[in-house]
Amino acid sequence: MELSRNSDIKLGSDSYHIQTEDWGMASPFIVSRVFKNGAVVRSIKTPYTELIEAPMWDKTAVEKAVEYQHNQILDLLISGHPL
Numbered sequence: 001m002e003l004s005r006n007s008d009i010k011l012g013s014d015s016y017h018i019q020t021e022d023w024g025m026a027s028p029f030i031v032s033r034v035f036k037n038g039a040v041v042r043s044i045k046t047p048y049t050e051l052i053e054a055p056m057w058d059k060t061a062v063e064k065a066v067e068y069q070h071n072q073i074l075d076l077l078i079s080g081h082p083l
Contacts, residue, residue: 018077
């Protein structure tokens with residue numbers, strides 16, 4: 001499937017880029033990377049099984065899981081929680 005989401009936000013003097021991607025059925029993980037001022041400061045690798053009830057690993061379910069993980073990270077950053 002290999003779906004992805006990208007967001008750029010500025011918080012104070014720091015710029016963040018959040019990249020979340022699906023690694024596909026051969027490697028069923030959703031992986032997010034948080035870049036702060038160009039450097040990776042956090043990677044989050046979540047297996048499908050933590051986000052999607054098996055055997056519902058269809059494109060719609062994976063799209064929702066990518067969106068969910070991506071938005072959770074954005075919410076944490078914006079609310080000031082450390083990652």
